[in-house]
Amino acid sequence: MTTDTTPTLDVRWLGRVGYEDAWSLQRELALQRAHGEIPDALLLLEHDPVYTTGHRDADSNLRVSREMLGAPIVPSDRGGDITFHGPGQLVAYGIVDLKAAGLGVVGYVRGLEQVIVDTMAEFGIEAGTECGLTGAWVGDEKIAAIGVRVGRPAGGAGAWVTTHGLALNVNVDLGWFERIVPCGISDRGVTSMAHLLRKPPSVREVGERLASQFRNFLGHRIVTN
Amino acid sequence: MTYTLMLPEIGETVTEGTIERWLKQPGDEVKKYEPIVEINTDKVDVELPCPVSGTLKEIVAQEGETVEIGGTLALIDEVAGETPADISPPKPSDAEPPAATPTGSRGTGRAKERRRATPRVTNLAGELGVDLDAVTGTGPGGRIVEDDVRAAASGAPAAKPTASADETIPLTGVRRTIAQRMSESAFTAPTAWLAMEADVTGLAELRRERREAFRERHGVDLTYLPFMAHAVSQALKGHPYVNASWHEDKIVLKKRVNLGIAVATDRGLLVPVVTDADTLSVAGLAKAMTSLGERARDNKLTLDDVQGGTFTLDNTGAFGSIISKPIVNLGQAAIITLEAITRRPRVVGEDAIAVRSVVTICLSFDHRILDGHQAGAFLNDVKDRLEALGPGSEID
Numbered sequence: 001m002t003t004d005t006t007p008t009l010d011v012r013w014l015g016r017v018g019y020e021d022a023w024s025l026q027r028e029l030a031l032q033r034a035h036g037e038i039p040d041a042l043l044l045l046e047h048d049p050v051y052t053t054g055h056r057d058a059d060s061n062l063r064v065s066r067e068m069l070g071a072p073i074v075p076s077d078r079g080g081d082i083t084f085h086g087p088g089q090l091v092a093y094g095i096v097d098l099k100a101a102g103l104g105v106v107g108y109v110r111g112l113e114q115v116i117v118d119t120m121a122e123f124g125i126e127a128g129t130e131c132g133l134t135g136a137w138v139g140d141e142k143i144a145a146i147g148v149r150v151g152r153p154a155g156g157a158g159a160w161v162t163t164h165g166l167a168l169n170v171n172v173d174l175g176w177f178e179r180i181v182p183c184g185i186s187d188r189g190v191t192s193m194a195h196l197l198r199k200p201p202s203v204r205e206v207g208e209r210l211a212s213q214f215r216n217f218l219g220h221r222i223v224t225n
Numbered sequence: 226m227t228y229t230l231m232l233p234e235i236g237e238t239v240t241e242g243t244i245e246r247w248l249k250q251p252g253d254e255v256k257k258y259e260p261i262v263e264i265n266t267d268k269v270d271v272e273l274p275c276p277v278s279g280t281l282k283e284i285v286a287q288e289g290e291t292v293e294i295g296g297t298l299a300l301i302d303e304v305a306g307e308t309p310a311d312i313s314p315p316k317p318s319d320a321e322p323p324a325a326t327p328t329g330s331r332g333t334g335r336a337k338e339r340r341r342a343t344p345r346v347t348n349l350a351g352e353l354g355v356d357l358d359a360v361t362g363t364g365p366g367g368r369i370v371e372d373d374v375r376a377a378a379s380g381a382p383a384a385k386p387t388a389s390a391d392e393t394i395p396l397t398g399v400r401r402t403i404a405q406r407m408s409e410s411a412f413t414a415p416t417a418w419l420a421m422e423a424d425v426t427g428l429a430e431l432r433r434e435r436r437e438a439f440r441e442r443h444g445v446d447l448t449y450l451p452f453m454a455h456a457v458s459q460a461l462k463g464h465p466y467v468n469a470s471w472h473e474d475k476i477v478l479k480k481r482v483n484l485g486i487a488v489a490t491d492r493g494l495l496v497p498v499v500t501d502a503d504t505l506s507v508a509g510l511a512k513a514m515t516s517l518g519e520r521a522r523d524n525k526l527t528l529d530d531v532q533g534g535t536f537t538l539d540n541t542g543a544f545g546s547i548i549s550k551p552i553v554n555l556g557q558a559a560i561i562t563l564e565a566i567t568r569r570p571r572v573v574g575e576d577a578i579a580v581r582s583v584v585t586i587c588l589s590f591d592h593r594i595l596d597g598h599q600a601g602a603f604l605n606d607v608k609d610r611l612e613a614l615g616p617g618s619e620i621d
Contacts, residue, residue: 077263105236106237106238128402131525131531149272150269150272156258156274
């Protein structure tokens with residue numbers, strides 16, 4: 001009995017990248033993906049400290065003045081409200097052709113949630129998802145945020161492609177989150193792997209596990225003989 | 226000609242979207258497939274392409290507004306003679322909701338999903354002139370194997386499923402939570418069990434009589450479950466130890482009656498909660514439970530919907546069971562089932578036998594909190610309430 005072939009996934013570890021640089025790289029790759037020039041890609045990276053928002057109402061979710069934030073606010077074109085990115089946080093951007101992956105918009109987001117839950121399980125952390133609150137939670141605290149954009153960058157001839165993705169707190173200074181209402185949800189806290197584990201793994205290690213779960217999610221059927 | 230731009234289906238289970246940003250303004254020219262508006266739903270921004278070429282005439286749904294699927298977004302002065310493009314984002318290739326599919330078991334896309342056969346089998350099918358679409362696969366995951374093709378070619382039924390490859394399903398999400406809570410309950414709570422029969426011939430008549438009017442008046446089907454929920458909620462008020470929870474050093478008797486209803490969904494068992502169920506009529510319970518059940522199946526329950534349950538009702542009769550032994554929901558004292566209502570011969574009066582509608586109700590309880598006589602008294606109370614129902618009973 002043969003196993004299904006895994007669709008190609010180009011996993012790239014980019015190290016520390018500025019938000020805008022990563023953003024323009026995503027747009028470029030999304031266009032290439034839409035034209036079918038490259039396979040699905042997963043970008044793994046850490047950002048310089050930055051707060052990012054959806055298009056509207058950023059200020060209503062700030063707990064301190066903009067000057068007190070200590071990092072710039074960048075309006076982004078992903079779904080979701082304000083959040084923080086910075087060192088110690090694994091950011092994963094998926095450039096995925098939805099149709100080729102046999103996925104719908106919601107299925108993709110639910111899949112990202114499951115990828116996080118399964119990755120956390122590998123490190124002995126029991127994370128879960130909650131109806132109506134996108135992201136991954138450990139108890140009442142958020143460990144990973146999700147924000148995705150779906151578009152058709154190459155027009156009618158091209159595919160529907162995702163950009164943006166998820167941000168997982170590995171060893172990030174949680175103080176950054178106290179200055180905002182993360183994702184617009186006011187009655188919940190934020191946590192990190194370092195907060196939950198005696199010896200936290202490196203961002204890179206978590207990235208490797210997450211890439212493998214992401215590959216599973218995109219279509220590798222596990223069949224044992 | 227004016228083209229009405231409507232919100233297309235944007236994702237499985239999505240019923241509405243919020244206008245995030247208009248990328249074109251009235252008076253702007255827009256080409257077919259050019260992005261025109263961004264829609265936000267559930268942490269996803271979807272950039273919708275324009276289905277026609279023309280000029281944006283009027284924006285109907287402003288930024289920040291929430292529009293239902295099919296609602297009007299804008300009017301476009303269309304360049305004539307074009308077929309509007311389908312602008313819906315892709316849909317999943319299988320009908321299964323994604324949450325029910327454990328990671329790793331998703332297929333590899335539309336084309337491969339449909340073929341479900343290795344190249345070797347496909348070649349064999351070609352040689353033997355067998356149409357693979359017409360063959361039922363008996364291999365792992367429904368895959369078509371050589372024997373299936375040979376069987377189809379010879380006209381014989383396919384061999385029994387091969388046991389050559391086992392499928393590994395990683396434990397995830399709801400399945401993992403169910404497994405953990407069930408084990409914890411089974412291994413920590415010493416559970417005892419009781420069952421009683423109730424003659425619900427009167428209830429069956431009552432339901433038959435009111436069903437049609439009820440549907441017209443309330444818009445939901447009148448099943449037996451809300452009658453049971455009502456009987457249970459009322460009985461709980463008189464049996465505080467059944468509406469209680471165990472803590473290592475104390476028992477807490479709950480003031481409110483929040484009734485958890487076990488609902489089977491594609492993702493696994495969910496238990497949404499009807500808060501203050503004892504304050505609701507049968508009709509009120511029917512509506513509350515219908516709404517919770519639908520939201521559970523549509524994956525739309527909020528945290529509030531599943532928290533705070535003090536007792537659980539399990540409608541095991543829905544799948545035809547006539548007796549069952551449920552596991553107590555952790556943190557509660559007991560769980561009750563409503564089994565299938567069937568017509569059975571019963572002794573009536575002194576020495577006659579009649580055909581009656583009869584149901585078994587079962588109660589599993591945490592023996593640390595309750596003893597058999599308390600559990601029995603509660604179950605008898607529920608039974609009496611069910612048997613007292615008949616044509617003329619109050620349901621609104």
